[in-house]
Amino acid sequence: xxxxxxxxxxxxxxxxxxxxxxxxxxxxxxxxxxxxxxxxxxxxxxxxxxxxxxxxxxxxxxxxxxxxxxxxxxxxxxxxxxxxxxxxxxxxxxxxxxxxxxxxxxxxxxxxxxxxxxxxxxxxxxxxxxxxxxxxxxxxxxxxxxxxxxxxxxxxxxxxxxxxxxxxxxxxxxxxxxxxxxxxx
Amino acid sequence: xxxxxxxxxxxxxxxxxxxxxxxxxxxxxxxxxxxxxxxxxxxxxxxxxxxxxxxxxxxxxxxxxxxxxxxxxxxxxxxxxxxxxxxxxxxxxxxxxxxxxxxxxxxxxxxxxxxxxxxxxxxxxxxxxxxxxxxxxxxxxxxxxxxxxxxxxxxxxxxxxxxxxxxxxxxxxxxxxxxxxxxxxxxxxxxxxxxxxxxxxxxxxxxxxxxxxxxxxxxxxxxxxxxxxxxxxxxxxxxxxxxxxxxxxxxxxxxxxxxxxxxxxxxxxxxxxxxxxxxxxxxxxxxxxxxxxxxxxxxxxxxxxxxxxxxxxxxxxxxxxxxxxxxxxxxxxxxxxxxxxxxxxxxxxxxxxxxxxxxxxxxxxxxxxxxxxxxxxxxxxxxxxxxxxxxxxxxxxxxxxxxxxxxxxxxxxxxxxxxxxxxxxxxxxxxxxxxxxxxxxxxxxxxxxxxxxxxxxxxxxxxxxxxxxxxxxxxxxxxxxxxxxxxxxxxxxxxxxxxxxxxxxxxxxxxxxxxxxxxx
Numbered sequence: 001x002x003x004x005x006x007x008x009x010x011x012x013x014x015x016x017x018x019x020x021x022x023x024x025x026x027x028x029x030x031x032x033x034x035x036x037x038x039x040x041x042x043x044x045x046x047x048x049x050x051x052x053x054x055x056x057x058x059x060x061x062x063x064x065x066x067x068x069x070x071x072x073x074x075x076x077x078x079x080x081x082x083x084x085x086x087x088x089x090x091x092x093x094x095x096x097x098x099x100x101x102x103x104x105x106x107x108x109x110x111x112x113x114x115x116x117x118x119x120x121x122x123x124x125x126x127x128x129x130x131x132x133x134x135x136x137x138x139x140x141x142x143x144x145x146x147x148x149x150x151x152x153x154x155x156x157x158x159x160x161x162x163x164x165x166x167x168x169x170x171x172x173x174x175x176x177x178x179x180x181x182x183x184x185x
Numbered sequence: 186x187x188x189x190x191x192x193x194x195x196x197x198x199x200x201x202x203x204x205x206x207x208x209x210x211x212x213x214x215x216x217x218x219x220x221x222x223x224x225x226x227x228x229x230x231x232x233x234x235x236x237x238x239x240x241x242x243x244x245x246x247x248x249x250x251x252x253x254x255x256x257x258x259x260x261x262x263x264x265x266x267x268x269x270x271x272x273x274x275x276x277x278x279x280x281x282x283x284x285x286x287x288x289x290x291x292x293x294x295x296x297x298x299x300x301x302x303x304x305x306x307x308x309x310x311x312x313x314x315x316x317x318x319x320x321x322x323x324x325x326x327x328x329x330x331x332x333x334x335x336x337x338x339x340x341x342x343x344x345x346x347x348x349x350x351x352x353x354x355x356x357x358x359x360x361x362x363x364x365x366x367x368x369x370x371x372x373x374x375x376x377x378x379x380x381x382x383x384x385x386x387x388x389x390x391x392x393x394x395x396x397x398x399x400x401x402x403x404x405x406x407x408x409x410x411x412x413x414x415x416x417x418x419x420x421x422x423x424x425x426x427x428x429x430x431x432x433x434x435x436x437x438x439x440x441x442x443x444x445x446x447x448x449x450x451x452x453x454x455x456x457x458x459x460x461x462x463x464x465x466x467x468x469x470x471x472x473x474x475x476x477x478x479x480x481x482x483x484x485x486x487x488x489x490x491x492x493x494x495x496x497x498x499x500x501x502x503x504x505x506x507x508x509x510x511x512x513x514x515x516x517x518x519x520x521x522x523x524x525x526x527x528x529x530x531x532x533x534x535x536x537x538x539x540x541x542x543x544x545x546x547x548x549x550x551x552x553x554x555x556x557x558x559x560x561x562x563x564x565x566x567x568x569x570x571x572x573x574x575x576x577x578x579x580x581x582x583x584x585x586x587x588x589x590x591x592x593x594x595x596x597x598x599x600x601x602x603x604x605x606x607x608x609x610x611x612x613x614x615x616x617x618x619x620x621x622x623x624x625x626x627x628x629x630x631x632x633x634x635x636x637x638x639x640x641x642x643x644x645x646x647x648x649x650x651x652x653x654x655x656x657x658x659x660x661x662x663x664x665x666x667x668x669x670x671x672x673x674x675x676x677x678x679x680x681x682x683x684x685x686x687x688x689x690x691x692x693x694x695x696x697x698x699x700x701x702x703x704x705x
Contacts, residue, residue: 013220021213035216042220043220126196127207154195154199158195
């Protein structure tokens, strides 16, 4: 691997980085961790760049690496505390504390509690718009597993929304504004 | 759950949420230079170049001639290596005298299913989620052959994990073949592999190294059974040739060396870790050793057996119980996690001393988690009691929005009698703005904690030592007494920041701890 290899790889990193980080945020729920995850996946991709670059969508390779890494990190996260510069203030939900949160917050919180593979399944299906077959390939599992993970994941989200009072009868579901779509990082 | 919300509602809400959440992210500049530098650095480091003296010690006392491996490979599909002269692991012709015996392959597939069914059942019984567990499917048999003390099958596997799986039959009979271990595909560090190398055998019995080169041109195979730790904390290795016959090399692990962490190298090239499927102790021996150690720890209240097993788990996989004793040194609790921590010294029968430490987080409402903090770090025997136990956790690499791969970490130090700790750069010239990166009082038990930001320039670029991932050996944690005098020091070094493979923990046991003042 020489200079040309690195230049080619560098160009790929520059091009793919924003999209990878966005996906990683959805996988991790945290911008700092997402950047770490994308970076680590790219470091690992570098070793195999010669073969990865020949693929139609090298981003897909990195995405799979991110999903797998995230699952590994998740397994080991329980013991470690998370270092942050400062504890962020939490904005009051519409109507003040003690009322149902906005659906974005409910979904963000519910997603954070899902097992990593289930969360990855939902992100790949509904953000990356991958087919069930593509998700199965990315996660290294059967299509049936993707179906069941998707179904169970949606069920948990639905329960969380219902618990928070978003039962489909009101207008809040799916109508959150940009103001409420703030980063949880 | 509300009957009023259907799947489409939830799906639509989720799609909207994900799009908004992703759209709100403002990624930092692409860290092109950083990623490339880290990749290069890690690739150099993972060379696993072992140390200095290369005394010609024959593996196991004898270079094992392998008449039992001279079975023909005729009848297999003749697969040519790729354009680079190398086979992929799942394409190399099956090696070994049982290569044509389908019964072993069939039994191996059954054994995989049995093992994972048992694991899944145990997880379910314990109320743990099994969603992440995908039963692997046997891929390609790389090796199937008889050895002096049994028979082994080595195969690629697809699923979770994806990589290489080993099987062992202590009697050599196909019916007795059971799955030993599965190794993630990064077992050989993730780069394009030149060999499949594993150790196999009965726990506590003789272990064998099986090496299948993947380059057709490979002409020599050398193996080192394990690091030899000196009483001064130094580490060296010796290498011995293995005869290569019919595309496979096999040797017996050297029982004279107390530490069994074999490495392999082909054609005098880079050393690689041999995936360790065999351990020097049986499960019963390990359990008894841990139980006794926990019983005699004797510092304050008795530590949980689980915590002691966290400290000793790695060392028990590489050192026979009859060749080591444990000297408890520390027992306390980390903050803010409140995880119980034990640390101690393992003294080998050849005079070498290794540090071990483990933690057990048993907070109510969380999944109990066991962590090996120090797997077996060599220290000079004479200074062992004064050498602090150091580790880091919560490592994060980059500062968001910058190109600087600062390592932010929580540095820990444990040493009874210490009053204060300081994290310092002891390189010849400073690698950052100053020498001191932070200091803190040590609690009554002897445990100190300080959060530090270490610049990338402090990363140790040297390829000479065995180091698992990026290391900062020039950054040390110093233990100070009540008068501010130094008691001892040790480098802070993440044991395994990102790799979830067997390599790092074992490799830690090969990283000298005594020579930290060499940066610059």
